[in-house]
Amino acid sequence: MSQLTHLNxxxxxxxxxxxxxxxSVRVARAQALITMTPETLALITDGKHTKGDVFGVARIAGIQAAKRCSDLIPLCHPLMLTKVAVDFEILADSNSVRVESLCKLTGKTGVEMEALTAASVAALTLFDMCKASDPMMVISEVKVLEKQGGKSGHWHAN
Structure with a gap:
């Protein structure tokens, strides 16, 4: 097991x-999954949610969260991100939305925490916007999917 680097x-x-x-160029992709009732998923995908463009708001929230990661996670370095993307995949068979984020920069430290924060906050925003119609939604499977750059190189989650 690797040494914990955030302890002196x-x-x-x-x-x-x-x-x-x-x-070096550093890239990380992360995901979060949010599961809801079929009715709530239909409200979002049919564009009939009374709060408007749920995905648009969640996307902006995720991007903003990645940019503010060092304000939220005490030992994260403030980073000059050059790319943040947040995308959504409808998984109708499981009444879920898969949130995927991508963060990128050229720098001295990785962007895994920024990608995780973007995916998490986008999922939390979906929850917030839809909680009136479905307070039992579940956010799960928050994880890093891929990391590139730095000494440890490139890896993918299985």
């Missing part, structure tokens, strides 16, 4: 010093 030699939380790392 005394076991105290600290922000990792990345100043000696080389810049």
């Amino acid at each position: 030699h005394q076991g105290e939380a600290n922000m990792v010093d990345v100043s000696s790392k080389d810049n």
Whole structure:
């Protein structure tokens, strides 16, 4: 198992010093799944939700969240993201929406936390906009799907 990098030699939380790392292109993709009733999914997909463009609002929320990740997660570095995308896949057979985010930059540290934050906040926004019609929605399967760049290279989740 790898050493925990956010602890100093005394076991105290600290922000990792990345100043000696080389810049490289860093990319991460993450997902979140939100499951709801068929009626709620139909409201969203048919564009009949009284709050308007649910996906549009959730997309902007996810993008904003990625940009503010270091304000939310205490030891994250503030990053100059060059790309943030949030997309939605309707999974009608399971009455779910799969939220997928992509974050990219050229820098000294990875963007996994930004991608996870974007996917999570987009799913939370879907929940917020639809909770009046379906308070029992479930957000699950929040995970990193892919990471590129840096010393550890490129990997995909199985």
